[in-house]
Amino acid sequence: MLRPLMSVAALELRTRLRDGTALVVALIVPIALATLFGLALGGDDPPLRATIGFVDLDRGEFSASVRREVMSNEQLKGTLTLRELPSRQEAQRSLDAGDIGSAIVFPQGFTKSVGAGSGGQVAVLTSAESPLAGVVANAIVDRISSVVDARTLAVRAALAYGVAGDRVKELVERNGAAGPGLSLADDPMEGGKIDLSVYYGSGMAALFAFFVVGASFRSLLTERRQGTLNRMRAGPIPQWTPIAGKALVGFGLGVVSVVATWASSSLIFGTSWGDPVAVFALLVAHVLAAAAITMLVASRAKTDAQADGVTMVVSFVMAFFGGSLVPLYNLPGFLQKVALLTPNGWTSTGLIRLAGSGGGLTTVIVPIGVLCAIALVAGGLAAAGFRKGLLG
Amino acid sequence: MTATLACTGLSKRFGDVLAVQDVGFAIAPGEAYGLLGPNGAGKTTTISMLVGLLKPATGNVTVCGTDLAAEPLAAKAKIGYVPQEIALYPELTGRENLRFFGRLFGLPRRELAARIDEVLDLVGLSDRADGKLGTYSGGMKRRINIGAALLHRPEVLILDEPTVGVDPQSRKAILDGVERLVADGMALLYTSHYMEEVERVCDRVGIIDHGRIVAEGTRHELVAMVGSADTIELMLDGDVDGAFDKLQALEGVVEAVRTGTGSVRLLAEGGRYVLPAIITAVDGRATVTAVEVIEPDLEATFLHLTGSKLRD
The missing domain is CATH 1.10.357 (Tetracycline Repressor; domain 2)
Incomplete structure (x- = not known):
C-alpha cells in the first residue's frame, strides 16, 4: 500500500x-x-512629525488633562509637539505660516461648562498642507468629546435626582463617572x-x-x-x-x-x-x-x-x-x-x-x-x- | 477448468448511449481471444471494465476465479494491461518507465531489476534501455508499452490495438513476442483493426458491434457462418431498384441486400463465375460502376455480421 x-x-x-x-x-x-x-x-509607515498648536483659554482641569496625556504618551513622543499659543488668532496665523500643522482651542469656561452639565465645544484648526496633523488633532478632540459627553450626562442625571449644585462635581468624580482624565490609546490597528x-x-x-x-x-x-x-x-x-x-x-x-x-x-x-x-x-x-x-x-x-x-x-x-x-x-x-x-x-x-x-x-x-x-x-x-x- | 479471464452480462451506459450491453466471454489458460469490432463498437469500454477502470452497470468479471469487484487488487495483480495509447513517461528512460510500473505491482527491488532485463530482452530493446523514451521510434515505444505489462508475469495479457502506427519490422517483433507468450501458456485478449493479426494470433474471436457480441467462435466456425458463398459488393448507376429485383431472382444468389442508394451486396455461391450473369441481369437498367468479390474469410464474416468493413 x-x-x-x-x-x-x-x-x-x-x-x-x-x-x-x-x-x-x-x-x-x-x-x-x-x-x-x-x-x-x-x-x-513614514514617521509622523507634527506640531499642534494648543490654545488654552480655559485654564481648567480638562485642558490640563489633555496637555498632560499628550505630553506623556509614549507613542507620541518624538513625533508630536504641542506648541502653546495665546489666542485663536495667533494659532490661525501660525497655521497659515506653516509653523504648526493644526491647532486645538479650548474656549474660556470650558471646564466649568462641562461641570455644570452644559457640555462644551473644543475647536480644531486644520490646514490642507498638513493633513496628518489635522487627523491627529481631530482624533484627540474625538477622545475629549466622548469624555465631555459622559460627564455632561452624569452631571445632568445627578441634578435631575435633586443633588445640590455644589455637591454634583464631587459626586460625579467620586463615582468615577467620566472623570477629567483622558487616556490616549495605542495604535488602533489590530496587532500593532x-x-x-x-x-x-x-x-x-x-x-x-x-x-x-x-x-x-x-x-x-x-x-x-x-x-x-x-x-x-x-x-x-x-x-x-x-x-x-x-x-x-x-x-x-x-x-x-x-x-x-x-x-x-x-x-x-x-x-x-x-x-x-x-x-x-x-x-x-x-x-x-x-x-x-x-x-x-x-x-x-x-x-x-x-x-x-x-x-x-x-x-x-x-x-x-x-x-x-x-x-x-x-x-x-x-x-x-x-x-x-x-x-x-x-x-x-x-x-x-x-x-x-x-x-x-x-x-x-x-x-x-x-x-x-x-x-x-x-x-x-x-x-x-x-x-x-x-x-x- | 477455471477460465483465466471471464466476464458475464457486462453493460455500461454513458448518458443516453448504451455503449456495452450484455457482453460475456471466457478465455482459458493459454488461449488467445480476439475481440473484433468497428470503431465505437464498445471494445475499449469492454476492456476498461475488464481492467477495473470503469465500473460496469451490470455483470461481473473474474480473473482466475477472483472477482474483480470484490477483490480488485488481487484480480488486477493477475492482469497485464497494454492500453491503446503509449501510456509511458517520455522524460524517463525505457528502463525507468519499466521500473516505475514494476514497483506499482509490488515487485521486490532485486527481482524487479532482473525482470526488467528479461523484459527488455523479450521486446528487443536491451541496447536502448537507458535512452529517454522521447527519443524512441513509435515501434520502440510500443514495445516498451507492452513490456511494462509483462513485468509481473500476468496470467492474462490484454492488448488494446497494440500495433497501431508501427513500422512493419516492429509489428513483426510485437506479433512474434505475443505468439511466444501465448505458446508459454499466457492467456491473451487481443483487439486490433488488422484482421490478419487476429487471424494469426487468436484461437477464438468474438465479433462486437453496437455494444453486443454478435458472433463468437474459432476462425473456421465464424467463416462457416457465411457458408462457402462469396460476398459481392456492387456499385450501380441508373435504375437501381429494377436492377436489384433482377439480382434477387438470379440463380446462385443466396442473399441480396441494398446497402446504400446505389450499392448492393450479394451473397453468391462461386461469386466469380456468377459475375457475367450479374452484368447481364442489370444491363439495360443500370450500369455497374464498381465491383468487388470477397471470398469467405473472417473479413467477409465480419462484413456479413456487422454490415461494415473493419477499418471503416
Missing part, C-alpha cells in the same frame, strides 16, 4: 525537480518578489505596527502556495491525457494512490516554499513574523487549504490547460481579496469582510496578529481552525469531483 504511494510521490517529485518548475515557482519567484516588494515598500516586508513576504508566500500545490494536481490531468493515470489505476493499487502521491509532493513543496519565503524575508529584512511555532502552524494550515482548493479545481477541470487557467485566476483573486497583494488595512471596510471568505484573508489576519502582538499559537487558533475547515470542505468537494471524473 505504502510502496506504490511512495513510488508515485517519488516520480512526481523527480519530475517537478527535473523540469525546474518546482525550484522557480516554489522558491525563486516568491522570494524574489517578496524581496522586491519589501525593498520598494517595506519598513514602517507591522513592517510592510512582513505583509509582502507573507502575501507572496500565500499566493505562490497555490501555484506550487496546484501544479501537482494539474499533472494528474496531464497524466490522464497521456494515458499513464489509467495505466496506474489498472494496476493493483488503491484508486486514490495517484492523487494521494501527488498531493503529498504538492503539499510538501508548498510547505517548503512558504517556509523558505518566511526565512528569507526574516533574514533579509531582519523582521520577525512572530512566534515561530505559531507562524509555522498557520502557514501549514494555509498550504493545506490551498491544496484542497487547487485539488477542487483539478477535479472539475476537463484539461490540464483549463486547470492552469482556473488555478491562476483563483490564486490571484484570493490573493487580492485576501490581503496578499494589498495590506488588509488599506482595503475598504466591506472588502476587509470579503477577505475573510478567502484562506489568504485568514492567513494575513493571523500573521498580523502574530507579528503585532507577539502572541503564540493560541493567538491564531481561530485562523488555523478556519483554514482547516476550508481545506475540509474543498477537499470533500474535490473527492466527490474525482469520483465522478478522473476516477469515474
